[in-house]
Amino acid sequence: MTSGAERGTAMRADAARNRVRVLQVAREQLANGDDSLMLNTIARLAGVGVGTVYRHFPNRHALLEALMAERFQQLVAEAQAAAADEDALAGLHRLLRYALGRALDDAGFAAVLASASDADAQTSRMKAELDRAVAELLDRARDAGAIRRDIEADDVRRLLCGIEHAVRAGGDDAGRAEMYLAVLLEGLRPPR
Structure with missing residues (x-):
């Protein structure tokens, strides 16, 4: 027994x-x-x-978060590596290109990245880790005078998600993705 x-x-x-x-x-x-x-x-x-x-x-989004956990952890690791990059602006460019590529490759990943609320505490922790790494990266880029003072980590995530949506709405044109990313990067620069 x-x-x-x-x-x-x-x-x-x-x-x-x-x-x-x-x-x-x-x-x-x-x-x-x-x-x-x-x-x-x-x-x-x-x-x-x-x-x-x-x-x-409990719902489709919770399942999606579980499926995307490994990919999201890879994004966090990439953000931490970018934050440690000697050239903060180069690290930011690399991170944005990486994140956009991942989001365009996988609509589920994009949905988890864009979601305003999380079904699982692990996802919330990973998003907090991501935001900390991006905030550190942005602070270093601001200190170098490379980006505007009023941009925050959450703004960058929202803008990147907007680009992902715009590219998908336009037929997943890789050329457009690069152009939109260039516009974002130019928009992050301090006002002249």
Whole structure:
């Protein structure tokens, strides 16, 4: 006979396996071009109950955040590397190009980046880490006189998300993406 603690551990292990399976199926759906992330469909394909999926992911956005966690952590690492760059402006340019490329490659990532609210505390922590790194980068660029004084990390994220939206609305034209990014970079410079 197993104790209550042992059964709890087994249930937690089972729940963890179910979560991994749901995420695996959702990734497969995305890889096959289905970005609807219908929780009922994912439950059926994962061979778990709908309630199991909803316990882990109360809505589509929560599932999307979980799927994008690794990519978002890569963005945070890139922002931290840019903040450490000797040339703050070059680091900012590199970071913006990287983030825009990621957002254009993956609409789910763009949605998590643009979202005003987060379903998961981990996403909120990563966004806070991202904002800290970008704020440090902007402070260094301001001190060097390379960018305007009134721009903040959240402004940069919103502007970048706006560019992503504009490029998608125009048919994902890579040339437009570069032009819009150049406009943003010029707009970040101090007024003349």
